[in-house]
Amino acid sequence: MYLENMDKEFNPERFRVARLRRKMTYRKLAEQTGLSSKTISKYENDGINNPPSNDSLKKISQVLSYPVQFFFEDDIDEISTEAVSFRALSKMTAAQRDAAISAGRLSLIVNDYIQDNFELPKQDLRDLRNFEPEIAANAIREHWALGSRKIVNLIHLLESKGVRVFSLAENTLDVDAFSFWKDGVPFIFLNNKKSAERSRFDAAHELGHLLLHKHASPYDSAIDISLSSSRVAEQEADNFASAFLMPKVSMFSAAPNYITIDDVIELKSRWSVSAVSLIFRMHKLKLITEWQYRRLMEEASMRGYRKKEPNSIPREKSLIFEKIMPVLAKEGLGVKSFAKELKLPLDEVTNLMFMPTLI
Known part of the structure; x- marks a missing residue:
């Protein structure tokens, strides 16, 4: 069984990540693979003792568009729902939330590889919990010696301060952006379907969460979210973003x-x-x-400016990915081979790295 993967076991947790990332229920995946919902559940919940056959795994791989090798690698680090700050959690479905978090988990694979092979900027954020948003915005601007001048490229600035910034290719306006801390490293995810101006504001909003609500959810609970605490946290992050971008x-x-x-x-x-x-x-x-x-x-x-921005600015992208990809290419790792090296689908890698047009 699994001749090319005899040294490794089927990893049911990775199967779960891929299924959630593709927003597939047991029933939907069963219908498209020709397997039963019970079988799909068995693979995900007891896949170590009851792994899929070669034929079943091939069907699953094709439907989810994930390489077979993906399902045989080590566990992907968990991202606690409580630690994630979602920009518009009240509008999101459970499937959208789980897909976004799964994208966050996949980004950890990309980040680990880059972090192991390149020297990245150390995080230089301050803990500004209990600061008023306006004061916090002024404090971080002073800490970064920005004065009151315009921030030309916010993503580049964040990356220079050790924030890992990834892109989300979510086909919904309900998933704006989200952020979290992982092992002392701050992460921000931005929906690339939004206008460039909105994306900048979302990035500043998430920076606000990272600074004002560090290492903790800005909400009361991941399951039973208090509307009052949610609104307060979102308003604080909005006020921070406004003050940070427009001193x-x-x-x-x-x-x-x-x-x-x-x-x-x-x-x-x-x-x-x-x-x-x-x-x-x-x-x-x-x-x-x-x-x-x-x-x-x-x-x-x-005038329709809420939906279409007048005199729109160019969309910001990651400078880190822009710099490392040519280096990897010289070593024989183009985008496709890089995705293959990580055992990830090409679309997931290019989307996360602000390169969706490459596929």
Whole structure:
């Protein structure tokens, strides 16, 4: 059985990760493989004692689009649901949540390989729990010597401070972004279906969670989430993101006395943020009145700026992946062979590394 894998046993936990990543229920996977739900359950829950046959494994591999070798490697590190900060948890289904967490677990495989073969920046985040969001944003800007200037590329900045940033190719707007700490290393995941401006805000939002809610869920429980605690944590991260991307000093120096929606479109490029985020920040800082805020928001909605950003900026990508892939290529590891080396599907690797167009 499994002639090419005789030295290793079938790993049911890896089977579970692949199934959840593809959002497959027992029933759906059974239907597409021609196996029974009971059999699928047996493989996942008692696969060491009752592993699939060669024929069954081949069917599973084809349906899930995971290489057979993937199911024979060591366990993938767990990511506790309680340790994960989801951007829009209340809107997510269990399947979406489990698929996103599974992507996070796959990223650990990619990260371990890169970390073992390259010298990466050490994490340089501060523990800012119990700080007010505005104060925390100023504190980390001071710690990183950013002053009040614009952050040109947020992903590059985060990576230079030791944050591992990965991309998510989730075909849903309900999975914005998420983050967690793992063995002292901060991770952020961004949905690449969002606008470039929204993605920057999501990255700053997740940085807020990493700093303000370090090593713990910002919620009361992974199962029975208190709406009040969830909203407080999300609002704190939103306020942090606004202050971090649009410092008060630069906002006060740039905002005109009377502002129109066209002024908003022109001004937003100063900080590479969305029109709506800029309007919200100006209102928060009392640079515009309540009446102006409502009028600008209404006009932004009428123009469709909530769905399609005007004068959109280029999408940010990982600098680390951009630098290491040519090095790996010189050693004979192109993207396809790199995925094969990791025993991962090509689409999972390219999606995580901001390269979905390569497949």
